[in-house]
Amino acid sequence: MGRLFVVNLEGKIYSCKYCRTHLALSEDIVSKSFQSRHGKAYLFNTVVNTTLGETEDRLMMTGMHTVADIFCVGCGSIVGWKYKSAHEKSQKYKEGKSVLERCKVFGPDGSNYWVAREARIGESDSDDV
Template sequence: MACSSPISHTVPDDIPVYVCVNCSTKLVLTDELVSRSFSGREGPAFLVASAINITLADPEDRTLQTGRHTVRDISCKTCGTVVGWRYDRAEDASQKLV
């Protein structure tokens, strides 16, 4: 079962954020950016510490560039566009993120 917070978070307009490409819902404060050194299915990807206004899909195992991982797709809470994924677990302990 996918999970989502019932609360929609608002962010003042003067705080820099990353937004959903489809509907412009605020998803990540720029201060939460950890790294830009990742690659995703569709190209460059960011690692962030936290996100808001999202829904998490059920966990699934995927083979990524760094090996087998359990991940969850992250969707925009407003429009449902998949905007990334969250690492839950790595089979190889050396590939575990924080």
């Protein structure tokens, strides 16, 4: 395995809840109204310090999407997913963007979002943007 280079961000950052590796800047948030199987999730233009998993087609609330899970390079935890392609025209804006699950990251103020009991299994994203 090669040497690991980690990008350190400055400003209001979101970081991995398990190892505190920097993942994204709050200014790169596109939407805070996404849902995952574990609760709230945020759509970002850019995330760093992640690796991509296998690409697969997933049926989400807004239709079929080709996505890849994203893993923290610091600890290997799944922290969200990246949209590779959207099968519906109205969802094309998501392509190339990444979703971080709030229950798996610390917010800019160091806060952690806990999983809500009412989070529904099987939800992956939101129609509201």
